[in-house]
Amino acid sequence: MANNLVELNIEEVFSNNTYAIPIYQRNYAWKEAQIKQLVQDVYDYAKYDKTTTQKYYIGSLVVFERKTEDGIVYETIDGQQRLTTLNILFSVLKNEFDIHINNYKTNLHFDSRPMSSYTLEHLYNKTKKEDVNKSEKKLNVRITDAYTIAKKELNKIKKANHLEQFVNYLKANVIILRVPVPKDTDLNHYFEIMNNRGEQLEKHEVLKAKMLKVFSKEKKESHVFNTIWEASANMEKYVQHGFNTEVRTALFGKDWNHFEAEVFEDVITSFSTKIKVDNTALTIEALLKDKQQIEINKEEEDDAPERFNSVINFSNFLLHILRILVNSNPNYELLSEDEKNIPLDDKRLMETFDFFLNVEDKNKKKTFVKDFAFLLLKGKHYYDKYIIKRNLKDDKWSLKYLKVEYYNKKASHQYINSLDTNNKSILMLLSMFHVSAPTLIYKHWLNAALNYVLDDGKDRIDGEDYICYLEDLSDAYLYDRFLAKQENDYFNIIYINDAYSTANMDDLDKSKLNQGTSVENFVFNRLDYLLWKQDQEKENKQFSDFSFSFRTSVEHYYPQNPMEGQERLDTSALDSFGNLCLISRNKNSKLSNYMPTAKKEHYAKRGSIESIKQQIMMQEKHWQEIEIEQHAEKMTKILLTTRK
Structure with a gap:
């Protein structure tokens, strides 16, 4: 088997090769954290590599060479999650960014899951205007979610003017090792062994x-x-x-x-x-x-x-x-x-x-x-x-x-x-940062917090000082990175600027708040923290039970595609910060086309708070362009409040 190992760059993986996911494999299971990490890993290597020759190995494909009338089909025993995600990624590049990979077409099907196979084909052939999460077709939700997540991540890379560099590096320098098993292998037994093998040395x-x-x-x-x-x-x-x-x-x-x-x-x-x-x-x-x-x-x-x-x-x-x-x-x-x-x-x-x-x-x-x-x-x-x-x-x-x-x-x-009386506030700040960065390798907030508490100059950790540090870090995240015209590196924010914002407040790119689903999750989480903090200073608290969770879907409160007979708003109003909030992905997919009144009724029955910003939006009796504009102005003012 080792003698037949083939080292392929990603363009070669997708050129004139066909892969099948056999019946004994589970369905596609990657979520936001894994998809974002794959994209960001490649992006980091693409930016880091100045010579355009460094290879980045993203794993292996263990395959069985299945001979058919049309040629060899590679039955994928190990590596299907990565392979499926790459198929989705290339469909996004083709449909959303007009970037075509040489000889690429959907090269993967599922032997026992026709809906998954159909979804991949549908994604490849979709129009640019179609929202796959609101399609009338019956599609695999996990795969359509992956498409949306990949699109959002690639949009960020495009806005940084690195998309061409990313794609070129992905095609030529990202490497998969394709490993065929011997022809007489009992595939069911081999798969069972792989999934029950002893713990390997880490x-x-x-x-x-x-x-x-x-x-x-x-x-x-x-x-x-x-x-x-x-x-x-x-x-x-x-x-x-x-x-x-x-x-x-x-x-x-x-x-x-x-x-x-x-x-x-x-x-x-x-x-x-x-x-x-x-x-x-x-x-x-x-x-x-x-x-x-x-x-x-x-x-x-x-x-x-x-x-x-x-x-x-x-x-x-x-x-x-x-x-x-x-x-x-x-x-x-x-x-x-x-x-x-x-x-x-x-x-x-x-x-x-x-x-x-x-x-x-x-x-x-x-x-x-x-x-x-x-x-x-x-x-x-x-x-x-x-x-x-x-x-x-x-x-x-x-x-x-x-x-x-x-x-x-x-x-x-x-x-x-x-930390005694400050414990709740620090817990809220830390969880705000944590849920905003689901992938492990981008938890720079954790590095900053650890660096702060390990500072040799501290005899003990003072709760008020810890809050000030984390709020300063939150300011720097917002002003020096997410709303900056030119993003500052996390390392510089933490170790050069001591988590203190150096941005000119009059020179922010506030248009980044009005970009619909492309608005960063951190922006919404920071706002919810500030709204929670304001609420705690009131006698009659409304949001004491609020806590941060992994909400990853930006919702248009007034829907982009309202049901028949309902008024359609202008895109500028729909994508305005005033019409957006962050909720869990499954709730957004269920309620996406509902009008604000129907959404209020749905949440009223459950009584749980997913987003403080959303709760404030739902307090409005009517929700049209005037309310959206007023809410945007009010929320932006709170969002841009600094500790200084």
């Missing part, structure tokens, strides 16, 4: 083994590093649970809540001098042989249930810590700005760390690993305490620290609000 585990090599002759340092890593790797639990009682007390105090260490050597002194570790279990080979050989603390496991969901995974967390390290530690002040601008893409995890691990100076390498290990431990503790999680018990956002009290020598775990 990149961060290989990275750990590489970093441990610097301590090859130092048993205690190896043990301490390994324990820090394993304690931090479980993003669903507070880091204190990764240490035994003696070490935990030394590191975090009897209440588990005070971290006093200042350097890696301070952490080492917290460990017993009697350490027995078999260093052979810390090699890559041993990890591959048996991942469970590594010593992981199991003490009090029953007292440490996984009751929280993290907003990020461990591989991405490592990159956040690295970026903060090289921008805050004097040992790295000679690095260039480009070298300090660590990418937050975990697909580049190894190459990013290799820059620091491949230096010839062994002392520099060891210093780096010690600096990183210390900040990893401190960073995970502060992450647990000052960054939101999702509480699995009530499915709400949580901002709490872990504290232990002892009754009759028995430990009692308590989760307490991290």
Whole structure:
């Protein structure tokens, strides 16, 4: 099989090749986060590559070569989600941007899902005016949603004048490895094996083994590093649970809540001098042989249930810590700005760390690993305490620290609000940022927040100061990026400008607010936060129960395509900020053609608040161009309110 492996650029994948999704495969399942990440990954590489020769590998297609009368059809065993998304992407380029790929036509069909096959064909042949989410045809909703999401992302790239660069790079430099299985393969059995295969070694585990090599002759340092890593790797639990009682007390105090260490050597002194570790279990080979050989603390496991969901995974967390390290530690002040601008893409995890691990100076390498290990431990503790999680018990956002009290020598775990009276406001700000950036690699807000709470100049985190920082960051996001005529880079916003807006308020591109479904989700979430904040200052609060969720669909409150007999408004009024709000995609697809009165009745029966802006819109008795204009003026004034 390896001898038949074919390396194809995307244009070659779609030139004179036909693919089939067999009956044993699930249906298309990608959502906004995966689609946006695919587009943004390619876009980042396209902008980053100055030579136009760097290849970007986006995975493999495992196929069976099915011979038919019309030639070979590649039965796709693995990689169908990516392949389907690329088909959708090329249809968007053809229909919405008049960009045609050589020899491209829809080259994918589903053996057992005629609606999915028909939807792909329909998308390819649709007219530019047709809104696929409101089609009279019976279409696969997940695929039409993907079309809309891809269109929105490509519109952003076009507005940045990078669409041609993006397409050229996508066609020529984005690579898929097509791997055919042997002709006598039992495909059902092979597919079953692929979906039930044992857990593979992850990149961060290989990275750990590489970093441990610097301590090859130092048993205690190896043990301490390994324990820090394993304690931090479980993003669903507070880091204190990764240490035994003696070490935990030394590191975090009897209440588990005070971290006093200042350097890696301070952490080492917290460990017993009697350490027995078999260093052979810390090699890559041993990890591959048996991942469970590594010593992981199991003490009090029953007292440490996984009751929280993290907003990020461990591989991405490592990159956040690295970026903060090289921008805050004097040992790295000679690095260039480009070298300090660590990418937050975990697909580049190894190459990013290799820059620091491949230096010839062994002392520099060891210093780096010690600096990183210390900040990893401190960073995970502060992450647990000052960054939101999702509480699995009530499915709400949580901002709490872990504290232990002892009754009759028995430990009692308590989760307490991290910042007293300011806790709710900070929770709202953090969740506002989080839901606005669903893809992991673009959670720059998280990097900013972690950088703030880890600032060595702070004796403690003051709630009012934290709110001010996050509101300043929100201002910078809006003025220096989303409404700026020339977008500022997130790295510059955080590390050069200290999350403080440098924009000239009289030089904003406010037309970006009146672009219908192309208006950024962050804009609506920021406005809802400011409306919530205003409401909290009133005696009779209306929106106390509001919380941020992953709303991803921009709704035209007065519909673009009203039902027969209803007045059609001018496009400028329809796409005005006054007529827009952010709601969940499924509700928008159900109610999209309803008139405002019918929408009000629908939401009144349910009593839940999806959007504060929408709630205010629904308080109007009538909704025509005059109300839209007045609402736009009022909401824009609030939106452009700064903390300064």
